[in-house]
Amino acid sequence: MTSHTANAPVQKSEQSNSQAAAILSAHLSREKALLRELIILTLRHADGDFIRFVPTEHDNETVLYPNRIVENEHSGVRINPSIGLLSLPPTNNEEEYNQDLQFKASYSSILSSGCRDAISIASQCGILYSHIVTFCESIEHGNVSACSVTQALAVRMHEEMEWYHGVLAGLESELNPRSNVTNDTGRNEEKTNGMTLRRLLTRLPPILSKLRTLSVMSSVGMRNLRGGKLLSSILSHVNNGSSEHAALVSSIAADISVPWYSMLNDWLSYGILKDVHHEFFVVEMEETVNETDRGKTSMGYYSWHERFGLLEGRIPMQIMNEELARGILDVGKGINFVRGCLHDGDWEIGEEIECRGDSSIETGAVDEETKPKLKYGFVTLSDLKPHQDESLCISTLHEVVTKSSNKIHRHILDSLLNKHQLVLHLHALKRFLFLGQGDFVSSLVESLHLEFRGRTSLAGIYSHTLSGVLEGALRTSNARYLPDVVLNRLMPKLMVDESDADRYWMGPPPTSTNEEEGELIPWEDREDVIQDPWDYVCLEYVIDSPLDAIVHTEALDSYHRVFMFLFRLKRVEWMLNHSWRQSTELNHAILIETKAGGCDAPHIGAAAEQSSFLLRRISSIRQTMLHFVSNLQNYLMFEVLEGGWEGLVQSVNSSQSLDGVIAAHDLYLNEILVKTLLSNHVGDGQENGKGKSLEDLLRRLLSLALKFGKFQDFIFGNALAALNKSAWTRRRVAEMSRSGTWGRRDIDEEEGQVFIYLADAQLFQFVEKTAKDFDKVLGALLKMLKKEVFDDAGDDKDDSQPLLNHDALRFLLFRLDYSGYYHRQAKARSKRANASS
Numbered sequence: 001m002t003s004h005t006a007n008a009p010v011q012k013s014e015q016s017n018s019q020a021a022a023i024l025s026a027h028l029s030r031e032k033a034l035l036r037e038l039i040i041l042t043l044r045h046a047d048g049d050f051i052r053f054v055p056t057e058h059d060n061e062t063v064l065y066p067n068r069i070v071e072n073e074h075s076g077v078r079i080n081p082s083i084g085l086l087s088l089p090p091t092n093n094e095e096e097y098n099q100d101l102q103f104k105a106s107y108s109s110i111l112s113s114g115c116r117d118a119i120s121i122a123s124q125c126g127i128l129y130s131h132i133v134t135f136c137e138s139i140e141h142g143n144v145s146a147c148s149v150t151q152a153l154a155v156r157m158h159e160e161m162e163w164y165h166g167v168l169a170g171l172e173s174e175l176n177p178r179s180n181v182t183n184d185t186g187r188n189e190e191k192t193n194g195m196t197l198r199r200l201l202t203r204l205p206p207i208l209s210k211l212r213t214l215s216v217m218s219s220v221g222m223r224n225l226r227g228g229k230l231l232s233s234i235l236s237h238v239n240n241g242s243s244e245h246a247a248l249v250s251s252i253a254a255d256i257s258v259p260w261y262s263m264l265n266d267w268l269s270y271g272i273l274k275d276v277h278h279e280f281f282v283v284e285m286e287e288t289v290n291e292t293d294r295g296k297t298s299m300g301y302y303s304w305h306e307r308f309g310l311l312e313g314r315i316p317m318q319i320m321n322e323e324l325a326r327g328i329l330d331v332g333k334g335i336n337f338v339r340g341c342l343h344d345g346d347w348e349i350g351e352e353i354e355c356r357g358d359s360s361i362e363t364g365a366v367d368e369e370t371k372p373k374l375k376y377g378f379v380t381l382s383d384l385k386p387h388q389d390e391s392l393c394i395s396t397l398h399e400v401v402t403k404s405s406n407k408i409h410r411h412i413l414d415s416l417l418n419k420h421q422l423v424l425h426l427h428a429l430k431r432f433l434f435l436g437q438g439d440f441v442s443s444l445v446e447s448l449h450l451e452f453r454g455r456t457s458l459a460g461i462y463s464h465t466l467s468g469v470l471e472g473a474l475r476t477s478n479a480r481y482l483p484d485v486v487l488n489r490l491m492p493k494l495m496v497d498e499s500d501a502d503r504y505w506m507g508p509p510p511t512s513t514n515e516e517e518g519e520l521i522p523w524e525d526r527e528d529v530i531q532d533p534w535d536y537v538c539l540e541y542v543i544d545s546p547l548d549a550i551v552h553t554e555a556l557d558s559y560h561r562v563f564m565f566l567f568r569l570k571r572v573e574w575m576l577n578h579s580w581r582q583s584t585e586l587n588h589a590i591l592i593e594t595k596a597g598g599c600d601a602p603h604i605g606a607a608a609e610q611s612s613f614l615l616r617r618i619s620s621i622r623q624t625m626l627h628f629v630s631n632l633q634n635y636l637m638f639e640v641l642e643g644g645w646e647g648l649v650q651s652v653n654s655s656q657s658l659d660g661v662i663a664a665h666d667l668y669l670n671e672i673l674v675k676t677l678l679s680n681h682v683g684d685g686q687e688n689g690k691g692k693s694l695e696d697l698l699r700r701l702l703s704l705a706l707k708f709g710k711f712q713d714f715i716f717g718n719a720l721a722a723l724n725k726s727a728w729t730r731r732r733v734a735e736m737s738r739s740g741t742w743g744r745r746d747i748d749e750e751e752g753q754v755f756i757y758l759a760d761a762q763l764f765q766f767v768e769k770t771a772k773d774f775d776k777v778l779g780a781l782l783k784m785l786k787k788e789v790f791d792d793a794g795d796d797k798d799d800s801q802p803l804l805n806h807d808a809l810r811f812l813l814f815r816l817d818y819s820g821y822y823h824r825q826a827k828a829r830s831k832r833a834n835a836s837s
Contacts, residue, residue, distance in 0.1 A: 032175075034115070035197055038122040039171045045130035051119060053126065118201040121208055128211035129164065132157055135218035147226045147277035148259035153217065153234075156255045160214050167207060171195060213237075213248050227279025228316030231257055235318040235381075235390065247386070254382040260316075265376040268328065268404060269349060271335030273308075281314035282329050300341045300545035301552045304658065308333050319381070319393045327401040334408035334658070341546035342415045349404055409657040416661070420547060421485070423652065426665070427645075428486045429541055429551070431479070433563040434641050435570060440477035445574045447473055452533040458496070461533055466492035470539075493540040534571060539563060549658065550665050558669040565678060566636065572702055573629045575709030576622055582716040583619060589723040593754070604755055611758030614767065618712060621771045625705045628778060631815035639808045640675045644668050675808050697781040704774045711770075715763065722754045778816075779826045785813055 037048035047053060138144045139154035146154070174195040220233050234253045238246045263280050266272045273284055285306055308329060315325045338344050375383075378396040416422045431437040447469045455461070470492050474480050479487070538560065543551045551559075594608065651664030673679040677694045789809050817823060 031115075031197060034119075035195060035200065036175055038118065038197075038200065039168065039175065039195070042119070042122045042126050043129065043168055043171075045126035045133075051123065053123070114201055115197050118197045118204070121201065121204045125204060125208050125211055128208070128215040129161075131215045132161060132211070132218045135221055136161070138222070144222060145224055145226075147230070147279035148263075149227055149230050149256050149279060150221055150225075152256040152259055153221045153230070153252070156252055157214060157218060157221075160210075164207075164211070171200070171203070209242075209244065210248065213245050217249070217252055226277065226314065227260060228281055228314050228319075230279075231260055232316040232318040235316075250381070250384070254380075254384065257381045261376060261380045261382075264328070267332040268376075268400065271332045271339065273332070279314065281311050281316075281325055282332060283309050283311055285309050300337075300547060300549040303337050303341050303545075304333065304549040304662075305552065307336070319390050320397065321394070324394065324398055324401060327398075327405055330657075330659075331401055331404045331408060334405070334412060337546070337549070337658070338408065338411060338415075341549070342412065342419075344411070344415070347411065349407060405657070412658050413655065413661065416546065416550075416658075417652075422547060422550065422661075423649065424483075424486065425489075425541075425543070425547055426551075426648070426652075428482070428489070429559060430641065430645055431482075432490055432539055433541055433559045435563070435566045436637070436641065437477065437479050440473055440479040441570055442574070443476045444470065444473035445570055448534070448537065449574070449578070455533050458494075458533060458536060461494065461536075463492065463494050466494060466537065489542040491540050491542065493538040495536045495538055534568075537567075539567075550662050552662075555665065555669055558673060561678060562669075562672060562676065565676060568706070569629065569633055569636075569702060572705045572709060573626070573633060575713065576626050576629065576705065579622060579709055579712035579716060580619075580626075582712065582720065583615060583622075586716050586719055586723070587615065589720060589727070590754075593723055593726060607755040607759040610764075611755045614758055614763060617764075617767055617771075621708065621767065621774070622712070624771075625708060625774065628701065628816060629705060632812070635808070635812045635815060636676060639811050640672055643808075644672050644675075694781070694784055697777055697784065700777050701774065701781065704770060704777065708770050708774075711766065715758070719754050719758060722757070726754070775822070775825060779822050779829075782813065782817055782822050783826065785809055789813060 034050050037050050040046075041048040042051050045053065135144075136154050136157050139146050139151060144150070216237060217234060220230065220237075223230075223233070225233055231253060234249065234256065237249050238253075240246055240249070260279070263274055266274050267280070267282060273280065273282060275283070285308065310325060310329050312322065312325075315322060320328075335349075338347055378400045379388075379392050381390070381393060384390070384392065432440070435441045451465070451469055452461075470490070474487065474490075541559075543556065590608075590611075645668075648664060648668040651667075652661055655661045655664060670679070677698050
């Protein structure tokens with residue numbers, strides 16, 4: 001009884017110890033199972049018996065988790081991550097993004113805080129791992145539009161996942177069973193040699209930190225960014241404040257930049273654009289020229305102006321700026337221009353460009369050990385050392401681009417100036433299209449006058465007809481000594497386009513009739529639209545590749561526009577001079593007719609006085625028009641064209657690049673258009689604006705002068721024909737009288753009719769009307785020019801418009817009104833208008 005009573009406490013103690021051991025064993029077994037599940041499943045984003053990942057109600061379960069059990073059917077601990085982050089992140093802010101990765105969990109109360117922390121961290125690692133794997137699989141299966149940089153990022157993520165799998169294998173190897181050891185008292189004791197939850201908790205934070213960085217990089221890769229834009233976005237995450245994060249991001253950026261730098265080197269060294277995935281910031285434009293216009297756009301213009309372009313959205317602003325990107329575009333474009341247009345296929349940039357980086361070495365940015373290792377001759381992201389930043393990439397690349405650009409443009413300019421004789425052809429354009437070859441132009445105008453005389457349509461006028469006229473003008477002038485390479489490019493052009501704006505630049509010519517020669521045809525001031533051949537004639541100078549990169553289509557249009565103006569001005573001058581020669585011949589014929597008794601009749605005598613007054617009035621008006629036309633032509637030839645040419649030659653010789661030559665030539669043409677008052681940019685550009693009015697007034701003046709020249713040619717030609725017929729009649733009468741027969745058998749009714757014809761009131765009305773209109777328009781032109789030159793800028797003055805060269809316009813004003821005659825005439829008209837009102 002006593003013994004039984006004494007053993008009871010011992011049995012209870014052993015029972016309690018046994019129960020405690022059982023509880024401890026069960027707890028350890030449960031912890032072991034949970035630990036194994038965390039390492040083997042949870043860290044790989046897989047569901048287990050204790051922990052399962054449950055999508056939120058806003059996530060697409062059918063796509064991301066097609067076989068997932070709903071939340072209410074889960075047992076154990078349920079983790080509710082925001083797995084929507086597997087798609088595009090909601091923000092570019094990395095801190096907010098990491099906060100979105102926090103998990104909402106409902107844990108069992110039997111778990112300690114350390115156990116709950118381990119589960120939370122392991123679950124975060126699993127979600128981040130799933131995010132990264134999803135990105136890699138999307139790239140592999142083509143679910144995301146990938147470029148070479150994105151593919152390189154996916155390869156790097158695969159490598160990082162191999163590292164992660166190695167870490168998990170190491171953790172799994174530490175899941176060893178506990179071993180029994182004997183302590184100092186001789187009792188057996190369990191000792192844990194493997195992994196525990198607390199040990200796992202201390203091992204996971206560095207892994208979680210790296211996975212977060214990798215997940216952010218994967219998120220950037222899922223944004224459908226391409227090429228340099230993706231590279232820039234990756235580099236923007238370097239400035240995080242964490243050295244480990246910055247080092248990892250820099251390492252990733254260095255790896256994924258390799259294909260992009262390869263494209264950059266191909267473009268800089270060979271002008272080759274290997275952009276299969278459309279990710280490089282230099283793009284080759286689609287050729288939109290149709291078959292009809294293909295002949296108008298040759299290789300030089302297309303290669304330099306239209307073939308390649310720059311997409312600012314693809315420029316990696318972290319490692320270059322827009323100016324550097326344009327320099328890179330210029331280098332590759334220049335290489336293509338050299339090989340495709342200059343036909344220098346064997347030309348290369350050379351070793352002096354490949355062995356570059358000297359300035360960076362001198363400053364210590366690139367040491368002597370690093371220089372030979374540079375793959376492309378400039379520092380790339382993969383060449384950077386830990387203490388160096390991306391600015392070194394910019395500086396060395398800028399050095400390479402500058403050297404390459406200088407050499408390419410030196411070669412291009414040398415070839416254009418020497419081999420392709422750029423200045424010679426520009427001077428030829430000035431000679432022929434700007435009428436600088438005076439003897440040739442005079443011969444051409446006179447030949448065309450003889451060819452077109454009496455024609456009222458284009459019937460019988462063909463291109464070969466004009467070619468014959470042109471060749472004759474070349475042979476009879478000093479232009480025949482020019483080289484064949486120039487003369488072979490000059491050809492006439494017969495414009496037959498009804499929509500051509502320059503067809504009737506100065507209004508339609510008057511209608512002519514095919515009457516019998518010698519008949520006095522009345523003059524009619526008509527405005528019939530007929531085909532005046534002069535309005536269809538144009539000279540054309542053929543410009544081909546590579547010169548058409550400089551003298552492009554718009555430049556040729558400017559040449560054509562100035563030529564049409566100068567050619568018609570020359571025609572007006574020639575017609576006025578020709579009418580002076582006609583008037584001299586007419587006065588001599590009238591004097592002979594008067595001495596022969598052609599105006600003895602009283603009514604004929606009165607008509608002779610009126611006709612004499614008409615001829616003097618015509619002569620006075622003609623001198624006024626010649627004064628205007630001659631001074632305008634001298635202003636254009638000397639103040640505008642010669643001065644502009646000298647500036648162009650200086651600019652071409654001092655230019656350092658092809659773009660500089662193009663800009664100088666465009667400026668040369670623009671200044672000519674402005675100074676000739678033909679530019680639409682003068683004034684406000686409106687229909688009633690100052691610039692438009694100046695151009696209209698100038699055209700109106702030349703139109704009046706041309707019409708007056710045609711009027712003189714018409715009446716002088718009729719009068720001379722009648723007088724010549726009368727002289728022939730007198731000679732015939734004299735011959736018959738000397739032969740002993742009657743000289744006259746009938747009354748000569750036509751004798752003295754030329755005086756009546758010239759005394760017609762209709763002729764006086766036309767002459768006075770023309771004189772009045774010409775003086776009025778010329779006065780308005782001078783007034784407007786004076787306002788532009790001398791008046792202060794008013795409220796409506798646009799200072800950005802260059803009308804620009806006031807010095808040149810002052811010379812024109814002085815030439816046109818050197819005595820102040822038109823100024824006094826304007827004052828007199830103003831006084832008369834005020835008095836009448």
